[in-house]
Amino acid sequence: MVRVVPMASSIRPTLSSLRFSPPLSSSSSRLSFFHLPSLSQSHSFGLKASRVMRQDGNSARVMASGNVPQSVAAASPENVLEWVKQDNRRMLHVVYRVGDLDRTIKFYTECLGMKLLRKRDIPEERYTNAFLGYGPEDSHFVIELTYNYGVDKYDIGTGFGHFGIAVDDVAKAVELIRAKGGKITREPGPVKGGRSVIAFIEDPDGYKFELIERGPTPEPLCQVMLRVGDLNRSIEFYEKAFGMELLRTRDNPEYKYTIAMLGYGPEDKSTVLELTYNYGVTEYDKGNAYAQIAIGTDDVYKTAEVIKLAGGGKITREPGPLPGINTKITACLDPDGWKSVFVDNVDFLKELE
Numbered sequence: 001m002v003r004v005v006p007m008a009s010s011i012r013p014t015l016s017s018l019r020f021s022p023p024l025s026s027s028s029s030r031l032s033f034f035h036l037p038s039l040s041q042s043h044s045f046g047l048k049a050s051r052v053m054r055q056d057g058n059s060a061r062v063m064a065s066g067n068v069p070q071s072v073a074a075a076s077p078e079n080v081l082e083w084v085k086q087d088n089r090r091m092l093h094v095v096y097r098v099g100d101l102d103r104t105i106k107f108y109t110e111c112l113g114m115k116l117l118r119k120r121d122i123p124e125e126r127y128t129n130a131f132l133g134y135g136p137e138d139s140h141f142v143i144e145l146t147y148n149y150g151v152d153k154y155d156i157g158t159g160f161g162h163f164g165i166a167v168d169d170v171a172k173a174v175e176l177i178r179a180k181g182g183k184i185t186r187e188p189g190p191v192k193g194g195r196s197v198i199a200f201i202e203d204p205d206g207y208k209f210e211l212i213e214r215g216p217t218p219e220p221l222c223q224v225m226l227r228v229g230d231l232n233r234s235i236e237f238y239e240k241a242f243g244m245e246l247l248r249t250r251d252n253p254e255y256k257y258t259i260a261m262l263g264y265g266p267e268d269k270s271t272v273l274e275l276t277y278n279y280g281v282t283e284y285d286k287g288n289a290y291a292q293i294a295i296g297t298d299d300v301y302k303t304a305e306v307i308k309l310a311g312g313g314k315i316t317r318e319p320g321p322l323p324g325i326n327t328k329i330t331a332c333l334d335p336d337g338w339k340s341v342f343v344d345n346v347d348f349l350k351e352l353e
Contacts, residue, residue, distance in 0.1 A: 077309050084243035084306045088298045088345060089264050091271045093137070094163070094224055095144045095291040098205045099152035101128055104145055107203055108132050111177045112165060114221075117142060126150075134220040138352055141221050141271035146291070154205070157287025159336070161276055162200070162208035164223025166268075170213040174199045193252050205289070218269055224293060225274040228336045229282035231258055233312060234275050237335055238262050241310035242295070247272060256280075284336070292331075292339040296348065300330040303342045307332050317341075327351060 098104045108114040109132070117131040126149035133142030143163075167173045170188045178184055185208065186200035197213035210223065228234040231249075238244045244262040251258040256279040263272035273293075297303045300319040307313050312335045319330035328344040 080302055080305050081240065081309055083299075083302055084241075087243055087303070088296070089243060090296050091141050091224075091264065091273070092294040092296050092343065093131070093133075093142045093144050094293050095146065096207065097146045097148065097151070097154050097289050097291065099147070099154065100204065101130055101145060101147035103204050105130055105132065107180075107182065108143070111180050111182050111201075112209070114143070135218075138349070141219060143221070154289035155285075155287035156206055156289045157285040159227050159284030159286045159338075160207075160290040161225030161227055161274070162210045162223075163221065164210045164212055164225065164274070166212050166214040166217045166220045166222045168213070168215070170197050170199050170211045173211050174201070177201055192255060193250075207289075214268065219271050222267065222271055223274050224271070225276060226336075226338055227276045227278065227281070227284050228334075228338075229277070229284070230335070231260055231275060231277035233335050234277075235260050235262065237310060237312045238273065238275075241307045241313055241332075241334075242340070243306075244273065286337060292341055294341045294343055296345045297342045298345055300328045300342050300344050304330040304332075321347075325351065 105116055105119075109116060114132040114134060117133060117137060119128065119130045121128045128147045128149075130145045130147075131137060131142050132145065133140050135142075174184055174188050183202040184199065185202055186198070188197060188199040188211075190196065191198050199211045201209050201211065203209065210225070212222065214222075235246055235249075239246060239262070242262075244264060247261040247263060247267055249258065249260045258277045258279075260275045260277075261267060261272050262275065263270055304315055304319040307315060307330075314333045315330065316333055316339070317329065317331035319328060321328045327347040327350075329341055331339065331341045333339055
């Protein structure tokens with residue numbers, strides 16, 4: 001169903017296992033602190049990180065206790081904001097919760113043509129992760145599913161939109177999904193106000209997937225759509241704080257919505273973030289199902305400084321190494337409260353090894 005074009009020879013690392021701990025109850029609409037599965041759920045991320053200095057491209061040296069390395073503290077705001085445009089970034093994976101892991105894996109592999117890349121059970125912390133996608137994690141955007149023992153249902157809310165998958169033939173893909181018992185919520189046809197052929201389906205947990213008819217692509221898992229309350233504010237934040245490029249916008253006054261596509265590369269070759277503004281709607285319920293997007297960076301310390309200087313967002317985890325594995329991360333919320341985690345590229349490549 002999905003044809004994948006081989007990626008270029010250069011390899012960028014990806015984050016393997018950031019997750020959110022399970023909600024306190026099934027009715028909770030707030031997400032708790034995320035952590036690596038190998039860590040205790042009771043670990044606090046308020047601890048100060050080790051200070052790191054980088055010199056002439058060499059490996060980092062641990063210098064002293066503190067929150068920010070001296071190289072970042074000494075950098076001017078203008079230099080830091082300019083640096084984000086040159087940072088080596090890629091959207092790594094998206095994390096969300098499901099109520100029956102085996103059922104979801106079966107649907108994604110048999111109906112959507114994904115591969116199960118790996119699976120990990122952590123019984124002492126009562127959850128299981130599964131990673132699925134259309135290529136290896138070090139070069140493709142992938143899905144990280146989280147199953148929390150005993151929790152079979154989550155609230156997706158109204159803010160999360162859908163994931164996008166590029167396919168050769170939307171009609172054939174829909175018939176395959178229908179034959180296997182999948183739910184079709186929008187039959188194949190041209191998009192409203194455009195010519196692209198699309199369809200919508202739902203997975204067993206109610207997450208929506210948009211099937212987009214497109215030629216061969218190196219990144220079939222091509223979109224994550226989130227709804228926002230102020231599109232111009234969000235575009236400015238993702239351009240300035242995340243270093244994303246605004247690829248295009250489309251206003252559809254007939255249906256009272258506007259979309260903006262942002263990312264680190266063209267839509268036909270990389271995964272992009274699709275932000276949707278519905279006229280007059282400024283707030284959404286985020287539920288407790290969707291968790292976060294992970295993004296690779298060459299420097300989590302500078303990344304956090306950029307987010308602070310850009311304004312509009314909020315750092316929820318100060319930059320620094322995680323105890324036990326020393327992978328450096330930082331995490332933030334965008335102006336609408338959507339969470340993202342930035343991960344040091346070199347550190348994660350070591351994790352994969």
